Amino acid sequence: MSTSMSTTAPPLPPGADGTICGVDQNTWDDPRARAPLITGGLGYPEITDTVCGVAEAPRPPRAWYIAFGVSATLTAILGCMIAYLFFTGVGVWGNTNPVFWAWDIVNFVWWVGIGHAGTLISAILFLFRQKWRTGINRAAEAMTIFAVICAGMFPGIHIGRVWMAYYLFPIPNQMDVWPQFRSPLMWDVFAVNTYLTVSALFWYMGLLPDLATMRDRATSRVKQIAYGIFALGWRGSNRGWHRYERAYLILAALSTPLVLSVHSVVSFDFATSQLPGWHTTIFPPYFVAGAIFSGFAMVVTLLVPVRALFGLKHLITMRHLENMNKIILVTGCMVGFAYGTEFFIAWYSGNPFEGFAFLARARAHYAWSYWTMIFCNVVAPQLFWFKSLRTSIPVMIVVAIFVNIGMWFERFVIIVTSLSADFLPAAWDYYSPTWVDMLTFLGSMGLFMTLFLLFCRYLPVVAIAEVKAVLPHHHHHPHPEGHGTPKPVSEVTT
Amino acid sequence: MSASTTAPETAPVAVGPQHLGVLIEFADPDALTRAAEKVRDAGFTKWDCHTPFPVHGLDKAMGIKPTILPWIVFGAGATGTLGGLILQLYTNGIELPFSMLQSTTGLVSEVLSPFLPSGYPYVVSGKPVFSVPANIPIAFETTVLLSAFAAFFGMLALNGLPRFFHPVFASERFRRATNDRFFISIEAVDPKYDRKRTRELADSLGGTVDELEA
Amino acid sequence: MGAPATTQEITLGERRIEAYAARLGPKAFTALFAGALLVALCALKPAWRERLEASYLVAFCFFLSITLGALFFVVIQHLVKAGWSVVVRRVAEGLSLNVGLCLVLFLPLLGMTGALYPWAHWAHGDHAPAAHDTPPTPHVGPGGTPHDRQHSPGVEAAPGVLTQSSPDGRAIQAELVHPHPSPSKHTYLSFPFFAVRLGLYFVIWWLIANYFWAKSVAQDAVGGIELTNRMQWWSPAAMIAFAITCALSGFDLLMTMDPGWYSTMFGVYWFAGCAVSAMASLVLCLFALQRQGLIKEVTPEHYHDVGKLMFAFVVFWAYIAFSQFMLIWYGNIPEEVGWYQRRVTGGWLGVSVWLLLGHFVIPFLCMISRYPKRRPGLLALGAMWVLFVHYVDLMWLVLPQPEDFLAELGRGPRRSPVPLLDLGFFLALGGLFVWNTARNLKGASLIPERDPRLRDSLHHENF
DSSP, rough: OOOOOTTTOOOTTTTSSSSOOOOTTTOOOBBBBBOOSTTTOOOOOHHHHHHHHHSSSSSSHHHHHHHHHHHHHHHHHHHHHHHHHHHHHHGSSTTTTSSSSOOHHHHHHHHHHHHHHHHIIIIEEEHTTTTTTTHHHHHHHHHHHHHHHHHHHHHHHSOOGGGGGGGGOOOOOSSSSOOOOTSSSHHHHHHHHHHHHHHHHHHHHHHHHHHHHHHOOOHHHHHHHHHHHHHTTTBHHHHHHHHHHHHHHHHHHHHHHHHHHHHHHHHHHHSOOOTTTTOOOHHHHHHHHHHHHHHHHHHHHHHHHHHHHHTTTTSOOHHHHHHHHOOOOHHHHHHHHHHHHHHHHHHHOOOOOHHHHHHHHSSSSSSHHHHHHIIIIIIIIGGGGGGHHHHHHHHHHHHHHHHHHHHHHHHIIIIHHHHOOOSSSOOOOOOOOHHHHHHHHHHOOOOOHHHHHHHHHSSSSSSSSHHHTTTOOOOOOOOOOOOSSSOOOOOOOO | OOOOOOOOOOSSSSSSSOEEEEEEEEEEEHHHHHHHHHHHHTTTTEHHHHHHSSOTTTTHHOOOOOOOHHHHHHHHHHHHHHHHHHHIIIIOOOOOOHHHHHSSSSSHHHHHHSSSSOOOOOOOOOOSSOOHHHHHHHHHHHHHHHHHHHHHHHHHHHHHSSSSOOOGGGGGGGGGGTTTTTEEEEESSSSTTOHHHHHHHHHHSSSSEEEEEE | SSOOGGGOOOOOOOOOOHHHHHHHHHHHHHHHHHHHHHHHHHHHHHHTTTTTHHHHHHHHHHHHHHOOOOHHHHHHHHHHTSSHHHHHHHHHHHHTTHHHHHHHHHHHHHHHHHHHHGEEEEETTTTSSSSSSSSOOEEETTTOOOOOSSSSSTTOOOTTEEEEOOOOSSSSEEEEEEEEOHHHHHHHHHHHHHHHHHHHHHHHHHHHHHHHHHHHHHHHHHHHSSHHHHHHHHHHHHHHHHHHHHHHHHHHHHHHSSTTTTTHHHHHHHHHHHHHHHHHHHHHHHHHHHHHTOOTTTTTHHHHHHHHHHHHHHHHHHHHHHHHHHHHHHHHHHHHHHHHHSSSSTTTTHHHHHHIIIIIIIHHHHHHHHHHHHHHHHHHHHHHHHHHHHHHHHHHHHHHHHHHHHHTTTTTOOOOOOOOHHHHHHHHHHHHHHHHHHHTTTTOOOOOTTOHHHHHHHHOOOO
């Protein structure tokens, strides 16, 4: 095929026609070609080496030890806080107040929201054939599972009488009374547990071929057996791949409505009530957009250090980060749109309580939290309109952290402002957290980070098989150059 | 697993290594696809390709029929929907005679009541005991849960996994099947398998041939 | 993928609509006249004449929703730099150009506000027929006790009184009580503001549709990547403008028919209808064009993708519709339930349940497999069904309100809808719409011939 273009056309950017693209040089956009998703001209064995090298290294980088030390300490603090809570009672939190749902539920919703990015990447982006997902899906799915674990913990410890926690599950009690399935709280239990289970299955299924790779590369007997058991004897059989791919597609198609349902159900916890500021019909899609927003922010926050620390810049490229930042921008705009819609309808409805609830958010005692939320969620992501900013590591780190903060405050605003001033002023009160609230939240971050660091240490951080599958194949090009027989990295000049 | 661990447990004391089949190695997926077409046309059934990632077009080259997995998942999903609805209808909506059974004294109730828990209708938030809008979220979740189990475990079952011992693991070369090499394996148990002629076919495919022995 | 597309050397099949448009024209006008005749005949019956406006609004919203959905489709293809959709994009662009026609069709609605929107009576203090000048909120009282101000009590279908049966079979009458509208509603729901707002939306839609059409057609002549880059550059702004105006148009056209009711989700509900109907229309257009031997480049792969989007939006519609209903049903507060109360009482309950089946369960089960999505004939059948249920959905959104409203105005008791009238308007506006779509596509290729991503699209394969 000829490559002649009209005379005015500029030359193709690096990486477009089989040339090799250097680190972070693949953020160009040219309608004639798709930018490469893997830079540095990596071939199949180099991809394997790069990813497996992380887990196979005799010891991780020093930064890993420091991070692990900090997060393990925080996890220990979490354990102490939970023990203190169990032995003393929920009174140790600031919830002895009309704001009977506070930090614990804020944290729950925040963590669940963060847990949406992984499945979004593995399912929805898969259905939309977004091949760049392969560079980030493994870590994002792992992060999802850990975030959902952190989330699930909060309702569990929030119930006060923890020995009654079994009543969250469909088990009849001693009087044969079953849980009340018409309650959104019960829907939550089903939704979050289903989500955790399906995400874990999906994640594990994606891991199968890569665990087999780890098994086949293992140098010690212990590792060979350990990875071998979990690889289930995977041998890359094409009859196996055929069913595997179909199962993957089905799981993606199932997870797509599932991921929407989870945060919708979380939003039902609020929206089925009659409280102004909670009872609004846009909550389900708005919560889902916010969840994706915060989830992607967390993925960016985690992957920027991960790619630098473990030498994965050719696989988790600037283009991946830029695409995630675009999604942050889109979902940030959606969230802003939902804020606007709520305000508009609160005004339009003429319902004095609705109007009060929203004006109070912006102007009354919790206005600081409201404006923090607006700044972090609506204003800060607007920086991503500029390509130079959304491809700048410092900017994206700062914005992603702002988004994480802003989304936490969004849940704070929704939960605390609405409960602290609802209808009759007799039932109003100002809520403040206690030190136990704060340390529990910090501790949950420690748990999350501990799990994530362990994941980075022992499992393939990037989906090896999936990345290989999106390397340019040569079905339409019978005579491959460059990729068909992979080049050693040493030959590559950029 | 390495070759040394894959000795077939069931085999009686065999004289010399047992021949398990041939393994042909290719460097790139296109060569594999072309070779797979030839093996397919030779009429083998107990053979397979092994690749580090799913290779587009290989299903056709091997003549693989679409899997029945979607139907299994559909069945599981429908079961999940119905199961979720029945669970809620039964536990919140109706009181079946099991409760009468429990009210009787004696051995029957002592033994059976844990297994026949009764429903317990009670009205909460002014909703009817069985109110479909409020029952949909859980029915949806059970649908997804059962479908996902069916998709994952169905895939494993149809693939015959876990299976820790397989002839291909006998080859040390095969370790690269999960890295950067592409293999065809033809098992000796195939009815069309003839050690000499299959070896000739294997040699004609343009890859590196290895005999699988254990 | 990696290889640069050189569109010049791609051989494309027949891709001009002129001959087909010439054959289509008379058919479209036959439909227009048949529809107009049917409407005129229906209007002879006075009781049906009162439904003219509402039925017109249904038909108008139907074709507007297709147009807006197509506009959304065009803009989002540029926004996400889609490659697969290039061969079907021009047809969608042609559909989106119907914004102009919709504006023309909108003008009569300005004259109908008095019959459609209770708030149209607020400004001029017209208190004549009843206390209709305020949003009706059903207030349930015992059936036999007439404590009404001006309505004649006791009659089952008395004006301003909703009747439904209580669980024990007793008839309960819901009297429409009218609190005074809030100042915000007096501001927002006034005829001049309404007209200006809608006019503004049309201007925005017209600009977006024409911009993307003009640049896309211009690229057929000059090729290159410059125009693609420019369309991509404008697509985010266009999408934001579209999102805001689309949601607001849903509020304005449909939600304010019951000025007392509000739902933040309603804009999304309207959008879901737009998207689903546009995908269905796109399938039908492609199918019709291919039956004429045009655009052979569109393969089952493209049908599959458009079909997937149609399926996805059917499910999305169900998600939004369920969430909106369930939240209001669960909250069960008087300000909100009136809107649904109309739709779960009387004959409308059947329609509501039917919508659940027809707009979700049936298309879901029929289209979940890839089999129908890859067979253009079957997919076109599915698309027709989807358009049909979307029409019913709009009837369900529009018609129950005027029934109460007309009753309040003293123009007769509540009645069931008049399908003949709706059929007439559907034929008439549909004829115009088809004719105009063909006219839009005249003079241009049916495929963006020199789009740099055309090769991607031609070689597109689903996994």
